[in-house]
Amino acid sequence: MKTVGIWQVLTLKESFSIKPSRWVEWNKYISTLPHIRRLVGDIYALNPPLVILYLASRAWKGVVPGITVYVSSQLFVALEAYLRDGEGDPSAVLQALMAHLFCVVISTLTSSLHNHFVPKLTSQTQMFFEEHLIRENLRYDVQTLQQSKTQRPSAYMGWHCFAEICEACSNIMALFTVVTSIMIYQQHGGSFFTTLCLIYPLLARTMRSSWMKAVVWFSDNDDYIRMQAIHLLSAPWYREDIAINNLSEHLMKEYTKARKRLATDFTEHPLDQLRADNQTIFQLFYALSGEIPLMYFAYCAMVDPFTNTMSTLAILQKQSSALSGSIDTIFYMLSSVLYTLENIKSLYHMEELKLVDGTVEYLPPEGSTGMSFELQNVSFAYPGAKSKEGALKEVSLQIKAGQLVVIVGENGSGKSTFIKLLTRTYDVTSGQLLVNGIPIQDYKIADLHDATAILHQDHMMYPLSLAENIGLGYPACVADTEMIKESAVKGGASEVIAGLGQGLDTVLEPVQTASGCHLEESKYKELKDVLESLEVTTEVSGGEKQRVVASRTFMRLRSPRINFIAVDEPSSALDPRGELELFDRLRSEQGGRTMIFVTHRFGHLTKHADLIICMKNGQIVESGVHKDLLALNGEYATLYNIQAQAFAPAQGTDRAGGFRTPPDNDAFSESDRASL
Ligand SMILES: Nc1ncnc2c1ncn2[C@@H]1O[C@H](COP(=O)(O)OP(=O)(O)OP(=O)(O)O)[C@@H](O)[C@H]1O
Numbered sequence: 178m179k180t181v182g183i184w185q186v187l188t189l190k191e192s193f194s195i196k197p198s199r200w201v202e203w204n205k206y207i208s209t210l211p212h213i214r215r216l217v218g219d220i221y222a223l224n225p226p227l228v229i230l231y232l233a234s235r236a237w238k239g240v241v242p243g244i245t246v247y248v249s250s251q252l253f254v255a256l257e258a259y260l261r262d263g264e265g266d267p268s269a270v271l272q273a274l275m276a277h278l279f280c281v282v283i284s285t286l287t288s289s290l291h292n293h294f295v296p297k298l299t300s301q302t303q304m305f306f307e308e309h310l311i312r313e314n315l316r317y318d319v320q321t322l323q324q325s326k327t328q329r330p331s332a333y334m335g336w337h338c339f340a341e342i343c344e345a346c347s348n349i350m351a352l353f354t355v356v357t358s359i360m361i362y363q364q365h366g367g368s369f370f371t372t373l374c375l376i377y378p379l380l381a382r383t384m385r386s387s388w389m390k391a392v393v394w395f396s397d398n399d400d401y402i403r404m405q406a407i408h409l410l411s412a413p414w415y416r417e418d419i420a421i422n423n424l425s426e427h428l429m430k431e432y433t434k435a436r437k438r439l440a441t442d443f444t445e446h447p448l449d450q451l452r453a454d455n456q457t458i459f460q461l462f463y464a465l466s467g468e469i470p471l472m473y474f475a476y477c478a479m480v481d482p483f484t485n486t487m488s489t490l491a492i493l494q495k496q497s498s499a500l501s502g503s504i505d506t507i508f509y510m511l512s513s514v515l516y517t518l519e520n521i522k523s524l525y526h527m528e529e530l531k532l533v534d535g536t537v538e539y540l541p542p543e544g545s546t547g548m549s550f551e552l553q554n555v556s557f558a559y560p561g562a563k564s565k566e567g568a569l570k571e572v573s574l575q576i577k578a579g580q581l582v583v584i585v586g587e588n589g590s591g592k593s594t595f596i597k598l599l600t601r602t603y604d605v606t607s608g609q610l611l612v613n614g615i616p617i618q619d620y621k622i623a624d625l626h627d628a629t630a631i632l633h634q635d636h637m638m639y640p641l642s643l644a645e646n647i648g649l650g651y652p653a654c655v656a657d658t659e660m661i662k663e664s665a666v667k668g669g670a671s672e673v674i675a676g677l678g679q680g681l682d683t684v685l686e687p688v689q690t691a692s693g694c695h696l697e698e699s700k701y702k703e704l705k706d707v708l709e710s711l712e713v714t715t716e717v718s719g720g721e722k723q724r725v726v727a728s729r730t731f732m733r734l735r736s737p738r739i740n741f742i743a744v745d746e747p748s749s750a751l752d753p754r755g756e757l758e759l760f761d762r763l764r765s766e767q768g769g770r771t772m773i774f775v776t777h778r779f780g781h782l783t784k785h786a787d788l789i790i791c792m793k794n795g796q797i798v799e800s801g802v803h804k805d806l807l808a809l810n811g812e813y814a815t816l817y818n819i820q821a822q823a824f825a826p827a828q829g830t831d832r833a834g835g836f837r838t839p840p841d842n843d844a845f846s847e848s849d850r851a852s853l
Pocket residue numbers: 559562563567568586587588589590591592593594595746
């Protein structure tokens with residue numbers, strides 16, 4: 178670790194070597210060859226004539242530097258003979274000039290053609306990979322996706338990888354043709370000259386790789402950290418807090434004090450400071466190496482003054498710059514191509530993921546429309562969770578088909594996790610979870626999900642119309658407007674929807690396609706206004722969104738296949754009346770199906786419950802019905818009484834943390850319940 182100004186910088190000591198580990202890296206890249214073949218095949222199949230045209234344009238780009246070097250060398254020689262003696266061969270000049278111009282014309286035409294058809298090929302490829310990635314993303318469950326460590330590629334990556342590989346091949350061809358033309362032209366000393374030309378790009382590469390070393394940096398300077406914290410506090414989102422608490426002056430004083438203390442330390446970016454260190458000598462060498470062709474010419478001219486002319490110098494300069502350019506490009510591309518190869522893998526990686534699915538078709542238990550659960554010593558830890566403690570520990574329990582269950586407990590006690598296991602969002606880490614007497618993993622996941630409706634605490638809106646937002650609860654009836662409207666009434670969203678200009682057709686957060694540029698000048702105000710009026714987001718409150726999402730669940734409940742309804746704290750943003758109505762309507766929709774509520778405000782639910790589960794630290798600490806649990810006077814009674822006391826007249830303090838004791842252990846009156 179090195180201290181650079183206020184920064185602590187960590188690097189690894191590396192020396193260049195062809196160690197076995199490097200070969201392991203190369204093997205990794207070689208293993209992508211099947212993916213490259215697949216990528217090229219996929220893109221070729223999209224539009225064979227355009228792909229052939231594209232490859233031809235890249236091939237031309239590969240040979241043109243060599244041809245240009247050769248032809249311009251011929252031109253220099255012919256011109257010099259003509260200028261020096263006044264009686265050179267005009268046809269040789271014309272020939273060389275025509276060849277040179279031909280190259281220029283073909284290159285320009287190729288590049289213009291290239292610009293014409295490449296966007297078409299790019300968008301076709303992008304759409305192909307977008308479809309491929311959407312299909313793969315939608316195929317997997319939460320657990321499999323979370324376990325996949327590979328980065329998620331973008332659809333553009335397909336074309337980008339293909340273009341990079343073609344570009345790399347084109348650059349290798351360019352190098353080959355330039356070297357060939359140097360060898361042809363300079364039959365004596367060509368290889369020596371080629372070697373000299375390597376020095377400049379090699380030094381450039383070395384310099385770049387010294388900048389691209391893996392580095393980690395952080396600052397442990399208290400003053401700097403404090404300045405940054407105060408800087409963050411000046412952001413608009415803290416404004417209200419800072420203004421109301423009148424903190425501006427205090428913060429400014431603190432900032433100034435910290436800045437004064439820091440004055441002597443460097444805060445510039447650590448990489449800039451590192452680069453500035455010990456680079457002068459190296460940079461000098463690097464700059465001088467660019468002059469090697471000139472030195473070589475001076476040497477040749479002194480050794481053999483009669484055969485070396487000014488055209489020889491011009492040719493040497495042209496050849497060396499073409500060669501250095503090709504080598505430099507290849508070095509530069511090498512690192513990006515290696516990265517590209519990794520990306521190709523990730524494009525097809527999703528297909529290789531294995532979805533752990535069962536084979537049993539889900540059927541409800543005989544004579545019932547509910548789903549039964551049995552947990553036997555179930556434990557669960559989230560994949561990659563940092564906490565050593567699992568989210569659920571040794572949980573055993575039975576839930577009968579058609580029961581109404583309420584799960585209560587403190588924050589983080591494992592209530593949502595419990596629901597995630599029952600809905601097979603995740604698989605248990607150990608123990609056994611039986612659904613209708615069969616291990617949950619044995620069922621086909623899609624079948625289980627078809628029989629489940631879940632209303633979450635997150636109110637996730639889809640970037641689609643409100644009609645679809647609700648209708649997708651039951652995709653088979655997504656076009657049934659009447660059913661959607663009825664569901665909206667049950668979910669409490671009908672008034673919200675009626676208040677929006679486009680009603681059910683409103684898209685709250687439309688897909689953003691509109692954009693503009695160069696609109697700063699006032700004469701373009703009209704255009705700017707048009708842009709601002711396009712694809713506008715409609716703001717609604719969190720509670721209103723929750724009502725739309727609840728309507729989606731009511732739509733889902735119309736499906737005759739639903740046997741299990743899980744409701745996980747869906748009312749955090751709802752007003753008390755909205756919450757009460759939502760819970761009552763959900764209960765009235767139960768119709769013999771198993772229904773589980775997770776809620777902190779359980780006063781108006783638990784008395785209807787067939788089973789109450791009280792959780793703490795990932796375990797079930799109590800379970801039973803309301804009366805029995807109150808009589809136990811344990812965890813459930815404590816939680817219940819804390820809520821009840823808010824509505825009870827003052828009667829002294831109780832044992833549960835200093836709250837007033839209610840007149841009896843069941844303090845919610847009907848009117849309290851309604852307004853809870
Ligand atoms: N995706 C996750 N990855 C890792 N740990 C998680 C994840 N989700 C929850 N946990 C942890 O699992 C434990 C149980 O969380 P869970 O969400 O089930 O609690 P909860 O009882 O529903 O809490 P709350 O009442 O706050 O909603 C907590 O310690 C939590 O930090």
